Amino acid sequence: MEAQEVQKNMSNDLSTHSAEVKRRMSKRLKKRQAAEKRFQFYGMAAIFTGMMFLVILFTTIISKGWPAFLQTSIQLNVNLDPEIVDPSGERNVDKLMQANYTKIARTALYAELGGKPKNRKTRKLMYKLLSRGVDVQIRDVVVADPSLIGKTVPIWLYAHGNVDALLKGAIDRNTENSSRLVKDQQLEWIDKLVASGKMAKQFNWGLFTHPASSQPETAGLGVALIGTFFMIIIVLLLAIPIGVAAALYLEEFAPKNRVTDIIEVNINNLAAVPSIVFGLLGLAVFINFMGLPRSGSIVGGLVLALMTLPTIIIATRAALRAVSPSIREGAYGVGASKMQTIFHHILPLAFPGIMTGTIIGIVQAVGETAPLLMIGMVAFVQDFPTTPMEPATALPVQIFMWATSAERGFVERTAGATMVLLAGLFVLNAAAVYLRRKYERKW
Amino acid sequence: MLKVFSVELRGKVSEVLSLYVTGFLTYILPPVIVIGIVYFIGKWKAQRLLKNQGVAKNTGTAANALSLHSRPPYHGAFLALVSFLPAVIVFCAWSIAEGPVIKGMVNSTLPASVGELEAGKQDLISSVIGTVENGLKKLDQKELALLEQAAQYDKEVNKAAAPVEPEAIRKLFEDKNIILAENPEPYVLSAALKSRSFTQFSTYGKYTLFVLMSIAAFMIAYSSIKLRLRARNGVETIVKWFLILASIIAIVTTFGILFSVLFETINFFQIIPPSNFFFGTVWDPRFGWGATGGDGNFGQYGFLPLLWGTLYISFVALFVSVPVGLFAAIYMSEYAGSKLRSIAKPALEILAGIPTIVYGFFALVTLGPFFRDAGAVVGLEINASSVLTAGFVMGIMLIPFISSLSDDIINAVPQSLREGSLGLGSTKSETITKVVLPAALPGLVGAVMLAASRAIGETMIVVLAAGIAAKLHMNPFDALTTITVKIVNQLTGDHEFGSPETLVAFALGLSLFIITLMLNVYALYIVRKYREQYD
Structure with a gap:
C-alpha cells in the first residue's frame, strides 16, 4: 500500500516529493527501530525479573536462616551432686536417666549470678534464662561419663529461646519492659554473663541431631x-x-x-x-x-x-x-x-x-x-x-x-x-x- | 563428633547397627549363598559336559560331536532361576492370600451374635483379636495357661462364676504395654488363640512347600542341563518377562490411583449426593456422626467455591508467569548471546528446582507481610494470605516451567521462516511477533496449559499462603481456598476415616485428577502434533 504510494509520488513529481518521502520513511524507520528496542528491553526485563526473584528468594532465606545455625548457650560450673544424680550409688543407667538435672542446672545458675534469689518471682525470672531442655544436656554428659558424678564440671547449656532471640536481635531491648519477652532484670544478668564470656553463641549441632520439640531452642531435624x-x-x-x-x-x-x-x-x-x-x-x-x-x-x-x-x-x-x-x-x-x-x-x-x-x-x-x-x-x-x-x-x-x-x-x-x-x-x-x-x- | 549426639541417638546408633547386621546375616546372606551355590552347580555341570565332549571329540568316540549351545554361566543362571522362581511365586501368593483366609476362618468360629452386629462393631472386634494375638507373643507359659482357661469359659453353658476375670486378662496385657479397648470376651480370646494356631500352621506349610518345590524344580532343571539345552534363550525369556512386568507397574499405578480414589469417592457420594457436591456453593463440613449418634447433619460440601479459588489463583499465577516466562524464552532463543544464555538458563532452572514448600515459606513470611504493608501504605486492605500472594508466588514458580517449554517450541520453528521474514526487510521483533510466534502458537498454548495444570495441582504454596476461607468473591486481596488446600485440611485433622469429612478429600482428589488429566492429555497432544509438523 505504502510502497505503491511512494512509487506514485516518485513518478509524479520526483524532485519535490523525494525530501518529503525520505522524511516520512526515516520517521517510520525510527518508530520501527524504537519498537525493536522496546521489544528487546521487555525480554531483558523478563530475564532480569526471573533472576531477581531468585536472588530475593535466596537472600530472604539465608538472612532469616543463618542465625539458626548458632545457638546461645551459657557456660555453667555444674556440680554433679551425687545426692541428686545418683542417691543409691549404683551407677545404674536407667536411674541416671531419671535424676532431677533441672535442679542441678538451676543451682549452678544461681551460683553463677550471685546466690539464689529469695523472692519467688525473681527466682523464676532467673531460671527462665535457661532452656527447658538443659536437663537432657546434663544427663547426656553424666551418662556418657558417670565418673564425673561428684565433680564440678563446666558445661555449656542452652539459653532460653527468648534470650537467644534477644542476642540475635529478634527481640528489641528498647521496647517497654511490660511488653518485652525479656525483662529488665534478666537483661542485667544477660549483660553480666555476656561480659564475662559465660554466655555466647555457638555452632548449633542440635539443629541436625535433635528430634521434634515444642521449644525452638531444642528442636532439630x-x-x-x-x-x-x-x-x-x-x-x-x-x-x-x-x-x-x-x-x-x-x-x-x-x-x-x-x-x-x-x-x-x-x-x-x-x-x-x-x-x-x-x-x-x-x-x-x-x-x-x-x-x-x-x-x-x-x-x-x-x-x-x-x-x-x-x-x-x-x-x-x-x-x-x-x-x-x-x-x-x-x-x-x-x-x-x-x-x-x-x-x-x-x-x-x-x-x-x-x-x-x-x-x-x-x-x-x-x-x-x-x-x-x-x-x-x-x-x-x-x-x-x-x-x-x-x-x-x-x-x-x-x-x-x-x-x-x-x-x-x-x-x-x-x-x-x-x-x-x-x-x-x-x-x-x-x-x-x-x-x-x-x-x-x-x- | 559423637559428643554432640544425645544419649538416645547414641543408643540408637548401636541398636540400628546390630539390627541391620543381624537382619543381613539372617535374611539376605543365606539366600544369596544358596542361590550362588546353585548357580555354580549349573555352571560347573555345563563346563564338565563341554570338557567331556571335548575329550570325546578328540578320541573320536562321539559320532556327531556337538558343542555347548549356551555358555556355562547361562546354564548356571538357568538352573538358579528355574529352581527358585516357581517356589518364590507360590510363596508370595500364599503370603498374600493367608491373611484374608485366616481371618475368614477365625470369623467363622465367632458366635452367631457377632455376625449380627453392624460392620463397624465387627471391625472393632477383629482389631481387638489382632491386638490380643500380637500380645500372645509377650506372655509366658503360666499367663498363657490362664488365658486359655479364660477362653474356654462359656457364660451360657456353666452359669458359675468365671474362673478368670476378664479384667485380669486385660490387666495382664496392660502390664505388657498392650492397651485393650475393653475387657476381652472369652470368644475373642479363643479366636485369638485359634488365629495364632492357624497362622503357625500356615507358616509351616508355606515354608515346607517352598523347600519341596525348590528341591523338585532343582532336580528337574539339573537333569535337563545338556549340551544342546537352550539355556540362554530360557534365561532371556525370563528376563524379558521381568521387563514386561516392570512396565506394567506404570499402568497399574494409574489404575491404582483411579480406582482407589474412585472407590472412596463412591462411598462419599452415598452419604452426600453428587448434585450437592458439584453444584453446591457453600463449603461447611460438620461433624455429624450419622448412624452412630450425633444429629446426622454432615453440613454442606459445595465444590464450587473451591473450584473458583483454584481457578482464580491459577489465573493470577499465569498472569505473572506467562509474560515473564514467554519474554524470557524469546530473548534467550532469539537475541541472547551464548554468554548470557549460559548464565540465565541455569539460573532460571534453579528456580524450577526449588521445592514448593520453600516457595510457600517465602510467601508466608516475606511476600504476604510485604503485600499487607505495601497495601496499608497506599490505603488498600490486603490480607497477608490472599489470592494475590499465593498467585504471585506460584507465578514465580511457573516462570522457568513456561520459559523452558517455550524456548524448545520457539527453537523448533524452522529457520527458513525467520530468514524469509528478515529478507523482506522486517525487523527482528516484527519477525518474532508476526512470523515466529504465530507459527509457534499451538505449542505455546500447550505449554501454558501444562503450566495451568501444574498451578491447579500445586499444594504447598496455597496451603501456606492462600488461606482456608471457602468463599465466592472477586477480591484478589482477600483469602480464598483451593481444592488442594481442602484435601490437606480434611486429611490431616483427627477425623474418623469413613466419615464424609475425610471421604470428601477423595472426591476432591478425583475431580483434581480428572481436571489435570484432561489438561495434560490435550496439551501433550497439541505439543506433540505441532512438533511433528516441521520434522
Whole structure:
C-alpha cells in the first residue's frame, strides 16, 4: 500500500516529493527501530525479573536462616551432686536417666549470678534464662561419663529461646519492659554473663541431631533427616530397577502397537499428575488396604518411588535412544543376541544418562511435601526411627510443621531447615551435572 | 563428633547397627549363598559336559560331536532361576492370600451374635483379636495357661462364676504395654488363640512347600542341563518377562490411583449426593456422626467455591508467569548471546528446582507481610494470605516451567521462516511477533496449559499462603481456598476415616485428577502434533 504510494509520488513529481518521502520513511524507520528496542528491553526485563526473584528468594532465606545455625548457650560450673544424680550409688543407667538435672542446672545458675534469689518471682525470672531442655544436656554428659558424678564440671547449656532471640536481635531491648519477652532484670544478668564470656553463641549441632520439640531452642531435624534418608533408600531400591526395566522394555522390545502407545501416553501423564493425588493413592492403597503403618517412612518411600518412576523411565528412554546405532550393529555383527547387546553394550553406555535422570527424580522426591501430609508423616515424632516401619517425618514436612508453628523462634529454624534442604538438593544437582559433564559422549 | 549426639541417638546408633547386621546375616546372606551355590552347580555341570565332549571329540568316540549351545554361566543362571522362581511365586501368593483366609476362618468360629452386629462393631472386634494375638507373643507359659482357661469359659453353658476375670486378662496385657479397648470376651480370646494356631500352621506349610518345590524344580532343571539345552534363550525369556512386568507397574499405578480414589469417592457420594457436591456453593463440613449418634447433619460440601479459588489463583499465577516466562524464552532463543544464555538458563532452572514448600515459606513470611504493608501504605486492605500472594508466588514458580517449554517450541520453528521474514526487510521483533510466534502458537498454548495444570495441582504454596476461607468473591486481596488446600485440611485433622469429612478429600482428589488429566492429555497432544509438523 505504502510502497505503491511512494512509487506514485516518485513518478509524479520526483524532485519535490523525494525530501518529503525520505522524511516520512526515516520517521517510520525510527518508530520501527524504537519498537525493536522496546521489544528487546521487555525480554531483558523478563530475564532480569526471573533472576531477581531468585536472588530475593535466596537472600530472604539465608538472612532469616543463618542465625539458626548458632545457638546461645551459657557456660555453667555444674556440680554433679551425687545426692541428686545418683542417691543409691549404683551407677545404674536407667536411674541416671531419671535424676532431677533441672535442679542441678538451676543451682549452678544461681551460683553463677550471685546466690539464689529469695523472692519467688525473681527466682523464676532467673531460671527462665535457661532452656527447658538443659536437663537432657546434663544427663547426656553424666551418662556418657558417670565418673564425673561428684565433680564440678563446666558445661555449656542452652539459653532460653527468648534470650537467644534477644542476642540475635529478634527481640528489641528498647521496647517497654511490660511488653518485652525479656525483662529488665534478666537483661542485667544477660549483660553480666555476656561480659564475662559465660554466655555466647555457638555452632548449633542440635539443629541436625535433635528430634521434634515444642521449644525452638531444642528442636532439630534429627528424625526428619533419618526419615528422608530411609525414603531415599527405598526410592533408589524400587524406582531404579523398575524404572530402568520398564524403559528397556518400552524402548527396545515393545512392539509398536496400540497397547504400547497407551502405556507411553500414560507414563507421560503420570509424570504430570499432581503430587497430592499420589498421596491419596498411598493413603487408600498402602495404609488402608495393605495395612502398612501410618506415618512410617516405608509408605512415604513407596509413594515417592511411584512418583519418581515416570521421571526415571523418561530419562532412561532418552539415554538409551542416545546410544549410537553403530554400537548396536557392531554387537549384532559379532553374533550377540538382542539381550546380550542391550545388557552388555547399550545399558553400560546409557548409564550416565540414567544416573542423571535418577538424581533429578530423587531431587524432586526429596523436596516433595504434599503426598507425605496425606499419609500422616506430619507428626510430632520424638523417638528416632530405627526401621522404615516406625513413625518418622521428612525434611520438607518438618519445614512445613515449623512454618505453621505459632512460636516466633521457629521462623529462624524454618529458614535454617530450608537452607539444609536446599544445600542437600544443591549437592545432588551438582552430582548430576558432574556425571553429565564427565561421561557425556557425543556420537 | 559423637559428643554432640544425645544419649538416645547414641543408643540408637548401636541398636540400628546390630539390627541391620543381624537382619543381613539372617535374611539376605543365606539366600544369596544358596542361590550362588546353585548357580555354580549349573555352571560347573555345563563346563564338565563341554570338557567331556571335548575329550570325546578328540578320541573320536562321539559320532556327531556337538558343542555347548549356551555358555556355562547361562546354564548356571538357568538352573538358579528355574529352581527358585516357581517356589518364590507360590510363596508370595500364599503370603498374600493367608491373611484374608485366616481371618475368614477365625470369623467363622465367632458366635452367631457377632455376625449380627453392624460392620463397624465387627471391625472393632477383629482389631481387638489382632491386638490380643500380637500380645500372645509377650506372655509366658503360666499367663498363657490362664488365658486359655479364660477362653474356654462359656457364660451360657456353666452359669458359675468365671474362673478368670476378664479384667485380669486385660490387666495382664496392660502390664505388657498392650492397651485393650475393653475387657476381652472369652470368644475373642479363643479366636485369638485359634488365629495364632492357624497362622503357625500356615507358616509351616508355606515354608515346607517352598523347600519341596525348590528341591523338585532343582532336580528337574539339573537333569535337563545338556549340551544342546537352550539355556540362554530360557534365561532371556525370563528376563524379558521381568521387563514386561516392570512396565506394567506404570499402568497399574494409574489404575491404582483411579480406582482407589474412585472407590472412596463412591462411598462419599452415598452419604452426600453428587448434585450437592458439584453444584453446591457453600463449603461447611460438620461433624455429624450419622448412624452412630450425633444429629446426622454432615453440613454442606459445595465444590464450587473451591473450584473458583483454584481457578482464580491459577489465573493470577499465569498472569505473572506467562509474560515473564514467554519474554524470557524469546530473548534467550532469539537475541541472547551464548554468554548470557549460559548464565540465565541455569539460573532460571534453579528456580524450577526449588521445592514448593520453600516457595510457600517465602510467601508466608516475606511476600504476604510485604503485600499487607505495601497495601496499608497506599490505603488498600490486603490480607497477608490472599489470592494475590499465593498467585504471585506460584507465578514465580511457573516462570522457568513456561520459559523452558517455550524456548524448545520457539527453537523448533524452522529457520527458513525467520530468514524469509528478515529478507523482506522486517525487523527482528516484527519477525518474532508476526512470523515466529504465530507459527509457534499451538505449542505455546500447550505449554501454558501444562503450566495451568501444574498451578491447579500445586499444594504447598496455597496451603501456606492462600488461606482456608471457602468463599465466592472477586477480591484478589482477600483469602480464598483451593481444592488442594481442602484435601490437606480434611486429611490431616483427627477425623474418623469413613466419615464424609475425610471421604470428601477423595472426591476432591478425583475431580483434581480428572481436571489435570484432561489438561495434560490435550496439551501433550497439541505439543506433540505441532512438533511433528516441521520434522
